[in-house]
Amino acid sequence: MSELGGSARGFVGDAADGAREASLMLRFGWLAVMGAVFFLTYGFANWLASRRASVPTFAFGWEHAIPFVPWTIVPYWSIDLLYALSFFFWVRRDDLLDHVKRLLTVQLVSVVCFIAWPLRFGFERPDAGGVAGALFTMLMGFDKPYNQAPSLHIGLLVVLWAVYAKHLRNPAARVVLHLWFTAIGVSVLTTWQHHAIDVPTGAAVGCLALFLFPLRDAGGRSPGLNGASTAESRVLARRYALAALAVACLALACVPGSVGWALVAGWGALGLGCVASIYWRGVPAAFQKDARGHFPPFMLLLFAPTIVGAFVNSRVWTFRRPQPVRIDAQVSIGRTPTSRGLRRYGFTGLVDLTAEMPRWMKDEASVAYVSAPQLDLVVPSYSQLQQAVAALEELHEAGHDLLICCALGYGRSVLCAAAWLAMRRDLRDARDAFAAVRAVQPCAVWSEGSVAVLQAWIDRRAARGAA
Incomplete structure (x- = not known):
């Protein structure tokens, strides 16, 4: 002892x-x-x-x-x-x-x-x-x-x-x-x-x-303390809570006929309920994904149903467009990759914006990895966006051929890429930066909230440069 x-x-x-x-x-x-x-x-x-x-x-x-x-x-x-x-x-x-x-x-x-x-x-x-x-x-x-x-x-x-x-x-x-x-x-x-x-x-x-x-x-x-709840995240929290309630009712309905299936459904309901809590608080770190992209073993067990659901959802939505797209000679955006996908496209660096899934790579030593977790379908805070862009720039300066990934490669990665392009090309309008990304990724999506946070990021950076 x-x-x-x-x-x-x-x-x-x-x-x-x-x-x-x-x-x-x-x-x-x-x-x-x-x-x-x-x-x-x-x-x-x-x-x-x-x-x-x-x-x-x-x-x-x-x-x-x-x-x-x-x-x-x-x-x-x-x-x-x-x-x-x-x-x-x-x-x-x-x-x-x-x-x-x-x-x-x-x-x-x-x-x-x-x-x-x-x-x-x-x-x-x-x-x-x-x-x-x-x-x-x-x-x-x-x-x-x-x-x-x-x-x-x-x-x-x-x-x-x-x-x-x-x-x-x-x-x-x-x-x-x-x-x-x-x-x-x-x-x-x-x-x-x-x-x-x-x-x-x-x-x-x-x-x-x-x-x-x-x-x-x-x-x-x-990891569960610091966050910023927004109206957007609370709406999604309610949806996850309703889903958890529905699956919990399914679990109860299964009890008389199949206790095994009731346990499986209850497991899913618990995972969904915890995800609802994370969105209500607006704390991506509450998934407890660490700097290497791993979940603690018991969190991996807790979130296994939602992790599987998120991965399957990412593959369904990107089934016809699985390949990443380049926004620069050494920078691409795309869906969360497996080891096979990284080997296929030859990336040596990865900026992972997912909070809800672990990294799927087995050979970790071959890729420079940075985790900058953000909640899906929620506009990140200024600090979260700054963290992602800083990681991207650091890997780019180190000479890596890198991928910015989120679940689909259509949302969180688009915002990060737009901010990086605005910095690199000295773009002063957030919509111009988003348009530059959509020029190579037609499926890119963003909200007015994304435009606002990117514009604030651009303006603050410009103010620091002027000072």
């Missing part, structure tokens, strides 16, 4: 200006509070379920083939120790409070579900002897066969897995970490504590907590 703690201090030791330190007493205090919350709320939900005349159970037929493995109670119990130790990673108070919020979100959402629709474990667990038997006896002292879906164990596991993976840097130690956390996840089934349906629902709650309160970077910045 010394290496883990040292890595934690090294990773978060450079506190942002003005950030307050989380004292040891504060960490112990929050651990005590969260311990009390855990036992009180979990015990209350158990008590309510036990007073019901009957509590239903649900299990897939194939679950009878899952073996009872007594020794897996050891990794099952180990999450309690990992839970307690997790409070002592944080140097900054904001990091500690975010961690508390994540754990509290998992706890409260799970307990509300336990109260609203309690389920019980339906199999008779065999007796276990030795140390394993003693651990099962201890567990049954406060745990009851109720409160199944979502699995609180799995929800907490997801959050703790992300936290420990963030702080542990040694490659060999990370392998051990992932193997042990995998064993904890499997143990909820092999100890006959949970049915299979509890696992994906618990994972969904954990992913939701990581989305609502994302892990901060080394400077204390949260």
Whole structure:
């Protein structure tokens, strides 16, 4: 644990200006509070379920083939120790409070579900002897066969897995970490504590907590904090929310006939709901796509349905015009590329404007990559446009043959290209810059808002030059 703690201090030791330190007493205090919350709320939900005349159970037929493995109670119990130790990673108070919020979100959402629709474990667990038997006896002292879906164990596991993976840097130690956390996840089934349906629902709650309160970077910045909601983004947020509601209703309708399809539909509804939240706040960084174009593993899991939908949509709309178009000798615009597309056209640089999809390239070393995420169908802010143009200019000056991409290559990339052409050709009118792009890309689209932000960018740049 010394290496883990040292890595934690090294990773978060450079506190942002003005950030307050989380004292040891504060960490112990929050651990005590969260311990009390855990036992009180979990015990209350158990008590309510036990007073019901009957509590239903649900299990897939194939679950009878899952073996009872007594020794897996050891990794099952180990999450309690990992839970307690997790409070002592944080140097900054904001990091500690975010961690508390994540754990509290998992706890409260799970307990509300336990109260609203309690389920019980339906199999008779065999007796276990030795140390394993003693651990099962201890567990049954406060745990009851109720409160199944979502699995609180799995929800907490997801959050703790992300936290420990963030702080542990040694490659060999990370392998051990992932193997042990995998064993904890499997143990909820092999100890006959949970049915299979509890696992994906618990994972969904954990992913939701990581989305609502994302892990901060080394400077204390949260990817979900900085944004600018607009009327345009709020309209799109409502549309995504309605879509999420419709898919959630579909999930409920599927429950009597096919629980498997209900889980798939519920997964899609959760992803759409999170996208709606991102648009409502106007925060492209809330997708948590990093500088290399990757999503954190649990965000990739959370957004998998919407990522697949966005990719398929990009291919459908560009089916007849898949090829990028050149706006300059070494600059092109186009749809988000795969590795095959980059190799085919020979690009050595990529400015990626998508926030909703990860980069699709496998050979990352062969291409100079910059992520400048913007929300689809939303006019970017001045700073977002400036970030994209600056990245484009830097790669161009380095001699790369580069592609500016968005989902289709018709919107966000058009605005970025128009700004760059205005800078290169000294164009003073935003509409002239857009017209220059449409001359080579007839499918280019823009709004009056795009014209306004580009004109403001041109005028500010001209003012700086005059000064």
